[in-house]
Amino acid sequence: MRVSIPAVAVWGRIAPSHSITAIMITDDQQTIVTGSQEGQICLWDLSSELKISSKEILFGHTASVTCLAKAREFEKQPYVVSATENGEMCVWNVTSGLCIEKTKLPYRHTAIYYYHCSFRMTGEGWLLCFGEYQDVLIIDAKTLSVLHTLSSQSSDWINCMCIVRSARIQDSLVAVSVTGVLKAWDLSSSLTSIQERQNVCEKESKSLDCMNCRAIRFCTYTERLLLVVSSICWQVYDYCDFSLLCTEFCKSGQCFAGGEVLAAYRLIIWTEDGYSYIYQLLNSGLSKSTYPADGKMLKETVYPHLLCFTDVKENKSFPFVMGFMNERKEPFYKILFSGEASGRITLWHVPDVPASTFDGSPKEIPISTTWTLQDSFNKAHSMSEGIIDHLCEFKDGIENAVVTSSVYIPRLDKLVCGCENGEIFITLGLETARARFLENVSLKGNLPHKVLNGHSSRVTCLLYPHGNSVRFDPSWLLSGGQDSTVICWDIFTGKILHRFSLQSGPVTELLRSPDNCKLQYHSVVCCVCSDHSVAVLHLQKKVCLLHARKHLFPVKKIKYDPTENLLIVGCEDDSVYVWEIETGNIRLFAHFKFCLIVLVPRMQKQYELNYLSFSHENGAHLTRSKMNAHMLCILNGQHD
């Protein structure tokens, strides 16, 4: 029988960072859902007075969230779907916070739209998706499996899309590709074809000459106008014949990011830096067509009149993602909302009938609410003390116990915390946790602890090598700091055994050597510094065996080749450096997966080209096969 272990997360004073990359409001206007670059989804309560408070933060994704959308009709089930940069998709119940379904697909979605036609479709509905792939994907809303694609004559990525639903015309899907081609697919009449996996192509396609199209919206009030927003201008087309009715360009230095239809002949357009503009489209009557080919035909045109605008306060942070929720049913509001990289949500309540000021100039709509996670944290009444707060002095009223790294050693029940000011606290882990959460007693002076002073600034990483590998001396505790030093401590006496001074910027990672190393390497650890260098430190001999400094990109993976005493470093740009630990030379530098450059510093001899293949999962394997490699010579001055 499986035993489930409930986990409790207790938050401190500082809210976790939540860099908003996607934002939506649920149909009942009670919940705001935000997705972040960190991969978390945050649920916020929205009160009827438009007050925001944070409710829950959902963990699960491992990459930045790209989009959010509803995944069912909200009255039936309060489900929201999220998608990330690495293809993960999750369906969440936003009332309970549970993950209903998840998957990982080889597709990166830019946006998802829920579609369901209850009298024609069985099942829970479809998610119509587009992104960094061709055309439109149809994904089952319940199982998250790919059902089908809507293809086109000249397939390409789609930039924006909207579902056209009206009583008069059948449901269609209108999209604009990255090359500015508008495509329209029949949805209602294609339902059977889609369900039978037949090829479904667009029924219409027209080149709009609109590059960087950001949004396309169908006006359900007039059932005639089509709003197309691109980064430099927005345009209104007649949906019946796709004739262009008006164009409005943005101010220099500004960039449009999206828009929505507010009412018949009324639009809201927003920019990528958080501003928005509300226009009324005034009919300028019939005038001569702008297209000479139409001859003397009189065409109706409209021109925009700016009614209102919104502004953002000064403490804004880029980038912005914005959206608009348009509810026609009272008592719901028309809300313009934005989420920022700093984690701030801002709401504007757009009046039902926006009007300009008395003298006709545009009127500013003020911000209704603005809120962040930190605001929610600051409001909390009961605040748990930090786990080692009781051990630190209060200097000038500010605690110094900002813990910047920590490690728990189960065998010794020691909790080691490294702090912002360079101090390292060692205390009993379970005892402290128990006293903190269960007995609620003041701990000052009750529990034994040690304070290690050695770093002059922030402690960035900690490592207890013996914890995972008994080959290491059980008294060794390693700490890395912002001061670019690695200190080897005796954890029992608190004495410094050795200090390695690396002069490479802050130490970012400490790693013990893997088990397949030569016997002599059970005293060796690796550390990575902020200048992307890797230092191999021998703790017993107290020397640095190798400081590999030539990496241009952050280090992603480190492996050892025990047979030849090589350090293999894989970097974020898919380059691989193979270092000889004894000599400190680079034996091989490989760029890309199939190509090779051999570097033999200080020697001009031509070496046999070995075919180096590697995968990110397994590290590097050297395979020897003679071949004439096509050399892609991208050498820079640093590799001489």
Added chain:
Amino acid sequence: RGAGAVQSRVRAAAEEEFKWLLQEEVHAVLKQLQDILKEASHRFALPAGGSEGAAKQESFVLSVAGMDQVKGVLTLQGDALCQADLNLKMPRSNQLLHFAFREDKQWKLQQIQDARNHVNQAIYLLMNRDVNYHFKTGSEVLKLMDAVMLQLSRARNRLTTPAILTLPEIASSGLTKMFSPALPPDILVNFYINLNKLCLTVYQLHALQPSTTKNFKPAGGSILHNPGAMFEFGNQRYEVSHVHKMECVVPWLNDALVFFTVSLQLCQQLKDKISVFSSYWNYKPY
């Protein structure tokens, strides 16, 4: 205290230098990046708008060394092959076979299309970030560089990572229906981009009889399948008896890859410069 005064002077100097970095150096690097990426984008010859202004056509001869009779002349127009002229000599039959794309047919090379779109995405991110734009925080620059680098890495990966396909997937790809005369059922063709090369693989198959003594083990996905690989397709089992692999360097793909690499290095160097300042004080991103 003396130490405190020194520390605040060092900090003031660091802040001045950081301000200079955000106002001057960042814009210089972004300008350089924009120039390089525009060059890269031109290599992909994206047509001006829709289907007007067709990209120029370039023909490439792909052959196997020492076998003059086996070759393909492929014509690349932007992201699609608009003509493929294949001359194949199959070992068993000793005939010389000739196939070409049907008049109206084009084969889109999705790797090129995706790479082109990623480059344009990177360019779009840098739009409106010229000298007139004021970066307020280092974090803003870092986020911008991360977003640009992500697109450039993806662009490069699309060219360096051909699709891993199973033989049934190659057989059902629709490529077989593009040729005139129609490809015989015992020949499979696959096109892909590998780094800076346009590659063509031709597989000759022989049908496995149900009575065969061979142990049938379907081959998994691969970029290139070897003779002996087996698969089942349309109720018939096959074994690959011969593989022709032909490739040709496409110079503009080579240029594009160099541009991607140089751009990535520029971005990383700028990120590293900004990160140095985060160690001066308690770096709060917002």
